[in-house]
Amino acid sequence: MQFTKGHGTGNDFVIIPDPDGGLTLTPALVAGLCDRRFGVGADGVLRVIRSAAHPDAARYAPDAEWFMDYWNADGSVAEMCGNGARVFVRYLLATGLTDGPELPVATRAGLVRARVDRGEISVRMRRPRLSEGAVARVGGRDFAGTAVEVGNPHLVCPVPPDVRLDDLDLTRAPGFAAARFPAGVNVEFVEPVGSPSGSPEPVAAAGPVGAAGPVGAAATDAHVRMRVYERGSAETLSCGTGACAVAAVALRERGRETGTVTVDVPGGRLTVTIEEAACWLAGPAVLVAAGEVNPTALPR
Numbered sequence: 001m002q003f004t005k006g007h008g009t010g011n012d013f014v015i016i017p018d019p020d021g022g023l024t025l026t027p028a029l030v031a032g033l034c035d036r037r038f039g040v041g042a043d044g045v046l047r048v049i050r051s052a053a054h055p056d057a058a059r060y061a062p063d064a065e066w067f068m069d070y071w072n073a074d075g076s077v078a079e080m081c082g083n084g085a086r087v088f089v090r091y092l093l094a095t096g097l098t099d100g101p102e103l104p105v106a107t108r109a110g111l112v113r114a115r116v117d118r119g120e121i122s123v124r125m126r127r128p129r130l131s132e133g134a135v136a137r138v139g140g141r142d143f144a145g146t147a148v149e150v151g152n153p154h155l156v157c158p159v160p161p162d163v164r165l166d167d168l169d170l171t172r173a174p175g176f177a178a179a180r181f182p183a184g185v186n187v188e189f190v191e192p193v194g195s196p197s198g199s200p201e202p203v204a205a206a207g208p209v210g211a212a213g214p215v216g217a218a219a220t221d222a223h224v225r226m227r228v229y230e231r232g233s234a235e236t237l238s239c240g241t242g243a244c245a246v247a248a249v250a251l252r253e254r255g256r257e258t259g260t261v262t263v264d265v266p267g268g269r270l271t272v273t274i275e276e277a278a279c280w281l282a283g284p285a286v287l288v289a290a291g292e293v294n295p296t297a298l299p300r
């Protein structure tokens, strides 16, 4: 089985080309591929399949030639993956399966549109929908947050000033009310950059680094840091949809509904631009290796 390995700000994926849908992808196979000791190792799998070859793709976005069949590391499927969509497009372009600079991609959350922009890849997704408050529990402490839907579910929790973001123990899943999130939830913890809790202002905080959004924004309206515990994948170095959820909350805290937010994640920097009717996620998307994996040698 051919594979390519790629990442977007350290959120890494095993990419499996299956243009005509000949492959049977199972939860066990996905979990084996993502195993960091006994498999290739990744936060998730991106199957590259033509929409016409996937039984469900047409109902999500009938007009896109390619369907991003995204799976979490534990073998569950998710509606959307923002970094995955950017890496998926990088793969399509690198292998000549499509040409840019703009293209539609079908996902379980509907159509997204990608754009190559000065070496970065941006995806246009739905606008995050903020709903009521909810609570995440870490290390015996409750963190109040906001539920946000970005095609997939998120819970964004600002970290209070007496807690250091880096000190949170995310080796285990944060607790949350299962009745509120019956399908599980991705939990983001966020603090402003330069916050009193001790995180230093990074160099070039509001400069053009990573600010390659669709409007060419050189300065951003807010600058935050986040960590994330992903449903189905544990703590990851980055989460694109999570960054969009965090950006929406950061803008609301500033009394705004639209704007551009710089989001620092453990694996790098993303830029999120929220418009009236859409949300753009921009950042690097890199392919690092390609090879062949023996599925029968993977853990089951």
Ligand SMILES: N[C@@H](CCC[C@H](N)C(=O)O)C(=O)O
Pocket (backbone or CB within 6 Å): 011, 072, 077, 078, 079, 080, 081, 082, 083, 084, 152, 153, 186, 230, 231, 232, 233, 236, 238, 239, 240, 241, 242
């Ligand atoms: N890392 C992704 C999100 C992947 C899906 C998520 N774990 C879920 O189950 O919803 C991103 O970049 O958005």
